[in-house]
Amino acid sequence: xxxxxxxxxxxxxxxxxxxxxxxxxxxxxxxxxxxxxxxxxxxxxxxxxxxxxxxxxxxxxxxxxxxxxxxxxxxxxxxxxxxxxxxxxxxxxxxxxxxxxxxxxxxxxxxxxxxxxxxxxxxxxxxxxxxxxxxxxxxxxxxxxxxxxxxxxxxxxxxxxxxxxxxxxxxxxxxxxxxxxxxxxxxxxxxxxxxxxxxxxxxxxxxxxxxxxxxxxxxxxxxxxxxxxx
Numbered sequence: 001x002x003x004x005x006x007x008x009x010x011x012x013x014x015x016x017x018x019x020x021x022x023x024x025x026x027x028x029x030x031x032x033x034x035x036x037x038x039x040x041x042x043x044x045x046x047x048x049x050x051x052x053x054x055x056x057x058x059x060x061x062x063x064x065x066x067x068x069x070x071x072x073x074x075x076x077x078x079x080x081x082x083x084x085x086x087x088x089x090x091x092x093x094x095x096x097x098x099x100x101x102x103x104x105x106x107x108x109x110x111x112x113x114x115x116x117x118x119x120x121x122x123x124x125x126x127x128x129x130x131x132x133x134x135x136x137x138x139x140x141x142x143x144x145x146x147x148x149x150x151x152x153x154x155x156x157x158x159x160x161x162x163x164x165x166x167x168x169x170x171x172x173x174x175x176x177x178x179x180x181x182x183x184x185x186x187x188x189x190x191x192x193x194x195x196x197x198x199x200x201x202x203x204x205x206x207x208x209x210x211x212x213x214x215x216x217x218x219x220x221x222x223x224x225x226x227x228x229x230x
Contacts, residue, residue, distance in 0.1 A: 023158065024182070025158065026063060027160070027176075028063050028162065029162040032109075033127070045174075047165075051091075053096070054095075055126050055128070056100050056128065057078055057097075058100040058128065060129050060130065061131070063131055067133055074207075075130075078211060079128075081215070085219050089226050096120045096122060098116050113125060113168070125166040125168065127163070128163050129162040130211045130214070133157075135156050139153060150189075151188075151189050152186055152187055152189050154186045156182060158181075159210035160180050160214055162177075163178070163179070163222060177218050178218055179216065179218030180214050180217065183206055
């Protein structure tokens with residue numbers, strides 16, 4: 001589903017990165033996992049010297065005003081991005097993907113994650129919880145001096161990536177380092193030309209790009225821990 005920004009520009013599908021996080025989603029990891037999260041200054045945190053680690057990447061949509069989830073193929077891409085980061089920057093030799101439990105019950109989530117981790121001989125899981133909110137409104141596309149100004153819609157996605165280390169031995173989150181980002185999509189209200197991404201596909205790309213930006217910012221903080229521990 002690789003779609004270049006050039007095609008977006010030609011057809012006035014503009015994906016623009018905007019600094020800041022606006023009125024983004026509230027943290028979800030604590031309530032989702034049903035566990036306390038240790039509060040530490042980043043300077044006090046230590047990356048565990050583990051060679052094998054589990055990786056859970058989850059698009060969370062149960063929060064108030066949550067946007068739709070990041071679609072499966074894009075979520076898998078973010079998972080691979082995180083896996084490559086752990087191997088290259090944190091000297092982890094093996095990353096085991098773990099599917100997030102579908103149960104809404106804290107107790108069952110806990111039991112399933114511990115069981116899946118232990119089945120692979122893991123002591124820790126890296127949790128990546130992605131959430132976002134969206135707002136939209138009318139916009140005029142095209143420069144003021146042009147005769148081709150047309151009405152459109154602007155959609156802003158405010159994303160949060162919570163990246164946390166879960167210790168399976170006592171089911172404790174030893175740190176949670178979030179990252180936030182905002183992406184904006186502007187599109188014409190007129191019908192889309194044949195062969196171009198649909199509005200739904202464009203929104204899926206918007207959510208994935210915002211999530212990727214937020215994740216990259218969180219991983220930058222993890223990177224500091226990994227380099228400190230070498």
